[in-house]
Amino acid sequence: MTIRVAVGQFNELTDEKLRFAAQIGASGIQMNTPKLPGEHRWETTDLRALVEKTEAAGLKLEAIENVPVHFYHKAMLGLPGRDEQIENYCATVRAVGEAGIPILGYHFMPNSVWRTDHSAPGRGGAGNTRFDMAVVDAAQSIDELRAFLPTSLGHQSAMPLSEPGTVLIDEETMWGNYTYFMDAVLPVAEAAGVKLALHPDDPPVPMLGGVARLFYRPEGFKRAYEISQGSAAWGLDLCLGCCSEMPGGKDAVREMIEFFAPKNRIFYIHFRDVQGTVPNFIECFIGEGNFDPGEVMALLIQNGFDGFLLDDHVPQMDGDTPWNHRGRAHAIGYMQGLIRMAQYLKAA
Numbered sequence: 001m002t003i004r005v006a007v008g009q010f011n012e013l014t015d016e017k018l019r020f021a022a023q024i025g026a027s028g029i030q031m032n033t034p035k036l037p038g039e040h041r042w043e044t045t046d047l048r049a050l051v052e053k054t055e056a057a058g059l060k061l062e063a064i065e066n067v068p069v070h071f072y073h074k075a076m077l078g079l080p081g082r083d084e085q086i087e088n089y090c091a092t093v094r095a096v097g098e099a100g101i102p103i104l105g106y107h108f109m110p111n112s113v114w115r116t117d118h119s120a121p122g123r124g125g126a127g128n129t130r131f132d133m134a135v136v137d138a139a140q141s142i143d144e145l146r147a148f149l150p151t152s153l154g155h156q157s158a159m160p161l162s163e164p165g166t167v168l169i170d171e172e173t174m175w176g177n178y179t180y181f182m183d184a185v186l187p188v189a190e191a192a193g194v195k196l197a198l199h200p201d202d203p204p205v206p207m208l209g210g211v212a213r214l215f216y217r218p219e220g221f222k223r224a225y226e227i228s229q230g231s232a233a234w235g236l237d238l239c240l241g242c243c244s245e246m247p248g249g250k251d252a253v254r255e256m257i258e259f260f261a262p263k264n265r266i267f268y269i270h271f272r273d274v275q276g277t278v279p280n281f282i283e284c285f286i287g288e289g290n291f292d293p294g295e296v297m298a299l300l301i302q303n304g305f306d307g308f309l310l311d312d313h314v315p316q317m318d319g320d321t322p323w324n325h326r327g328r329a330h331a332i333g334y335m336q337g338l339i340r341m342a343q344y345l346k347a348a
Contacts, residue, residue, distance in 0.1 A: 003301065004028070005335050006062045006268075006308045010323060011035050013050050018057040020325065024332050028060035030268070030310055032105075033068055040071060041088040047099035062308050063197065063268060065105030065237060067092060069112060070158035076110040077160060077169060077211075078177040086181060090188040097192030103267050104189075105237040107199040108178055110169075111159040111209050114148040114202075119316070120282050126327075127316035131203045131245075133279030139164050145209050162210030171212035178214060179227050182234070189233035196233050197267040198224065200242035205278050216278075217246055218255045225265065235265040240296065241272035241283065241312060249277045249290035254299065261303035269300070270312035271335050283313050285327075286334045297338040301346060309335050 007021040008030030021029050036046045047064075054061040072089050074082040096104050117130040139145050142161045149159055162168035189196050204216035214220045221236065228234035238256060246252040260266050273289025274281040286293050314327030 003306055003339055004308045005332055005339070006030050006060075006310050007328070007332065008032060008063075008065070008310045009312060013053055015057075018054065018059060021059055022057060024329060025336060026059070026332065028062040028308060029054055030063045030065060030105075030308075031061070032064075033066045034064060040085070041092045042067070042095050044095040044098040047095055047101060051100050061101055063103035063105055063237075064096065064101055065197070065199070066107065067104075068155070069110070070155045072181075073110055073158040073160070075181050076108055076174075076177055078173065078180070082177075082180075086184045090185060093185065093188050093194050093196075094192045097189075097194045102193070103195045103197050105197040105199060105268075107201075108174075108181075108214055109201055110211050111161060112150050114150075114208055116148055122282065122284055122315050123288060125318070126285070128283045129313065130282040131278070131280070133203075133205060136208065137164075142209075160209065160211055166210050167207070167212075168210035169212055171206065171214065174212045174214055175223075178224065182224075182227055186228060186231045186233050190231060194233065195235055195267050197235055197237035199237045199270075200239050202239065202242045202245070203278055203281070204242055204246045218252060218259065221256065222259065225260075225263075235267040236260055237268055237270065238266045239270035239272070239312065240291070241270060241274055241289075244274050244290045245278055245281050247277055250292070253291050253296060257296070257299045257303055257305075261300060261305045264304070266300075266305055266307060268307045269305070269309050271309045271331065272312045272314070283315065285315055286331055293334070293338055294341070297342045298345075301342050309339075311335075 004027045006028040007026045009032045010017055011034050036042050051061050072085050075085045115129040116132045116135040119127040120130040122128040145161050149156055160168055201213040201216045240253055243253045243256050273286055275284050275289055311328045311331045314324050314331050316324055317326040320326040
């Protein structure tokens with residue numbers, strides 16, 4: 001396959017979303033935490049219905065990203081009941097494969113993605129999300145911390161927090177939980193023909209709410225790669241924005257691409273950027289952030305990446321929809337132009 005663009009980050013497969021994808025020239029779609037029946041796992045029939053509806057529109061369902069956090073939070077935290085959750089997760093992986101979906105994206109952040117501002121002003125007054133660790137550190141209670149959690153990736157009650165200044169779970173314990181989880185899940189994914197795509201921590205900091213994080217710097221991903229023992233089912237949903245948020249910014253982006261792309265371990269990419277790095281950054285339009293998008297596209301092609309690119313977080317433009325059609329159209333068009341130019345220069 002060749003490098004291409006998909007439309008994604010929605011949880012309901014509407015006719016409007018499919019028309020938008022077709023009209024803007026994408027070849028496929030991705031769904032994030034789709035609204036499907038099942039409180040603990042997903043079934044083949046429901047997943048297959050998504051594939052068939054997508055194909056009827058002349059598109060490909062490239063991947064599903066994320067099950068709800070409460071499907072596997074005990075597995076992430078090493079709590080009683082984790083084996084039952086892992087068994088259900090494996091059943092979901094099998095169902096994904098049986099439905100004909102090649103990739104299941106996942107993260108290992110028990111308390112998910114944090115932001116301290118969702119309407120920080122950006123270029124031309126567009127609204128952006130921001131993260132400022134100083135705001136988190138100033139929180140005085142769990143209730144104040146809870147305001148930074150997302151509401152769309154699973155039940156907030158499954159997202160653990162401890163009182164400010166205390167540790168609920170440390171990094172090495174989290175590594176043990178990750179290894180236990182992958183030892184069980186990777187063989188099932190291999191047998192099902194499903195690739196598991198790991199998303200970086202967002203924001204990439206060592207700990208939030210007393211819960212350690214693992215994938216906040218390139219070294220963590222390299223350790224996970226070793227844990228996978230060469231499994232073809234292990235790889236990355238490489239969020240360029242998360243990598244750009246890391247200390248080093250564009251250097252972290254380059255390191256991740258140059259290490260993992262030649263190994264065919266980047267399954268797909270969130271193409272977005274930020275201004276600044278942790279502990280304080282703001283999301284922005286492509287082309288005004290830490291990295292040069294032309295250089296990154298060239299790096300991807302030079303290093304053999306042949307997966308798909310995806311719109312991800314985008315600024316909220318005036319008059320836009322809640323899903324940000326305008327912002328996504330800008331991001332998708334930018335990516336399409338980059339791909340065409342990079343391919344032209346490679347062939348010249």
